[in-house]
């Protein structure tokens with residue numbers, strides 16, 4: 001497993017050069033995408049709790065309010081449920097607005113779907129992190145029959161982030177295949193800039209993200225206000241030098 005990364009403040013107006021911010025990895029440029037940094041692991045409950053604490057201490061998230069429903073407090077839907085709330089597990093029950101607000105608080109942003117795709121599938125467009133052969137023991141997934149979760153991979157529900165050593169992308173990003181699905185920035189359908197839905201990528205520990213269904217090409221979409229105990233997110237930032 002990977003230790004929960006510390007929080008980092010990144011000035012979005014400044015080019016980010018050199019080594020990636022701690023807790024993030026660099027994905028090199030491949031036109032039309034520039035180089036970008038991406039969280040190595042899904043945003044954890046520990047980090048999200050720091051965002052909630054900042055809100056309670058008066059942090060004004062005015063910069064992330066465009067289009068946001070009025071009065072949101074950004075508290076996840078399952079804060080009182082011990083199955084999901086260990087500090088090292090991915091935060092779940094957060095809607096798209098929550099995810100975007102958290103990213104803005106860190107000085108980061110949500111991933112474009114194309115960036116998620118590049119980070120996960122690498123230069124060869126692989127369907128699974130290790131290639132093409134299904135490996136049911138290698139990632140945290142569910143099953144397509146009741147009770148919908150599958151503990152045979154070592155985890156019935158969400159796993160501590162980075163618990164599946166082989167769910168590792170060519171660039172060193174963990175759990176893009178499984179654990180929780182992840183909000184992306186993009187509206188869906190893409191031709192509608194203010195589309196009714198937002199793109200969700202990856203599979204998760206629950207239900208239809210069964211081992212036979214889940215691969216890195218999996219895309220779903222949900223209304224931006226949707227919350228799920230199988231849905232979280234991670235953050236990204238431009239790597240200002242656009243180096244190859």
Ligand SMILES: [Ca+2]
Pocket residue numbers: 139140141142149150151152153154155156157205
């Ligand atoms: Ca599982």
Ligand SMILES: [Ca+2]
Pocket residue numbers: 042175176177178179180181182202203
């Ligand atoms: Ca994931």
